[in-house]
Amino acid sequence: MSIYFNTASCGLISEQSADTSVLLYEKFSQNASEASNDWQQRYYWSLKSQIASFIHCNINYIAFIPNMSYGINMIIQSLKGNEKILLYEKDFPSLNQPFENNHFNITYVKDTNDFEIQLEDIEILLKRNSIDIVAISQVQFKTGFNLDILQLSRLCKQYNTWLIIDGTQSLGALELNFDCNAPDVFIASNYKWMNAGYGTGILFMNDEFISQFPPVISGNHSSSLVQEHPDAPINLYEPGHINMHGLAILETELKRKKEISIEKIEQHNLELTHYFLENIKELPLGLVGNYNMENRSSIVSIYNDKNLSSYLSQNGIVITDRFGLIRFSFHYYNTKDELDQLISILKD
Structure with a gap:
């Protein structure tokens, strides 16, 4: 054992989530179109509302994405390319590599004792290098260092710097409140601490960031959503069909976490x-x-x-x-x- x-x-994944996924696919084996329409009508907006409540934010700031890697790569396509970026040198490769592969002007903040990332060191680099965007994980995947993103958000606002947070190692394990002093962007995959398996992620983005860097991707699904909800342009980050199977598991696990708190x-x-x-x-x-x-x-x-x-x-x-x-x-x-x-x- x-x-x-x-x-x-x-x-x-809980047994209840496994049962949920099996039940959904059983419906797809009998009448797929009806099962698809039924799930979208009953659960799509409800689940978005639950996620918004879970992290204390406006529902119009939430999009469903396949994973964190998809989210950060799509965001980078919206940038101009001349932004000065601050990264943590040992952060998760899926966060750092898209900036590196697109040849941004990058500054790296270092740690102390292989663990601590000092906000004072970040502030020095923000001032010295006129950083435009900080992109960093809330919890470091190698060491578990938990960065105070509330203080970092305040610091970035002080220096007019955008803040992108990878929350894959924090969403579902730590309480998040984006009602005030939130990062500009928060991206997370759901297969770790949300216990929702592979294939879904969450994207949070505020109005200021999306106005400055509007999405450059689109598709039938996202275009229809934006026509129906023009006050939520973040839906452009959902260009194609959504992973109903993965989101059904997420919905079950989210309820479980809310029951426990x-x-x-x-x-x-x-x-x-x-x-x-x-x-x-x-x-x-x-x-x-x-x-x-x-x-x-x-x-x-x-x-x-x-x-x-x-x-x-x-x-x-x-x-x-x-x-x-x-x-x-x-x-x-x-x-x-x-x-x-x-x-x-x-x-x-």
């Missing part, structure tokens, strides 16, 4: 993280970052010993072994008992 500490790689999920995840850190302090493990909870998410990484990853795998512990790091990630379905088993294995 394995213990799953790998949500940062891919979140577990995202506040309790975040609290639970961070309590597990704190418990884990406290109990490995005396072990000869190379922790990335400090043992306190400052700027922590529920992702914890240690430097990989040659045999440790294999030993954990042999003992049924599912983690990620990547970039010379062993990464643990704790979500709402993990328990203290599971952590005790992990800690016992590490002590052995």
Whole structure:
């Protein structure tokens, strides 16, 4: 029996979500056109409204996209190409590479201790290099560093800089409130902490950004939406058919998270993280970052010993072994008992 500490790689789908997906495809096997029309009429706008409520924003700022990579690449096509961009040098490649491959003028902010990204360092670069756009992950995929995007949003507004956030490692794990001091753009895939499987993502974009950088893609689906809802041009980012199967799973998982409450999920995840850190302090493990909870998410990484990853795998512990790091990630379905088993294995 394995213990799953790998949500940062891919979140577990509930049995209820699996049943939802099977039921939808059963309907498609009997009368596909009716099933398609029925789902869109009953769930499309309802799900958008639920997502807007989940992150506390206007529904007109929300679009469904296939994944974060799609979203950032489509946004880049709307830029002029001469913008000065600030990236974190070790951020997720799918965020950095589109800017690099399109030959933008890029400045990189560095970390300290392989972990901390200092807002003071970002501010220095904003002033020195007259940065136009900051693009950065809220939670770092390698280390779990949790950037204070509220403070970063304020900082970017102070310097008239646009802010794009990759929220793939935070959406579904941390409470988000975009009612005020939100980033200009927030993009996230749903297959990790939202536990909604592959093929769907969320795009949030405010009016100011979309007015400055209007979408340059379109299709029959998006054109029809914008004609019906001219006050929501973000729908242009939905040019083709939507992934009803993936969105049906997302709708089920979103209801589940609302029943538990995202506040309790975040609290639970961070309590597990704190418990884990406290109990490995005396072990000869190379922790990335400090043992306190400052700027922590529920992702914890240690430097990989040659045999440790294999030993954990042999003992049924599912983690990620990547970039010379062993990464643990704790979500709402993990328990203290599971952590005790992990800690016992590490002590052995």
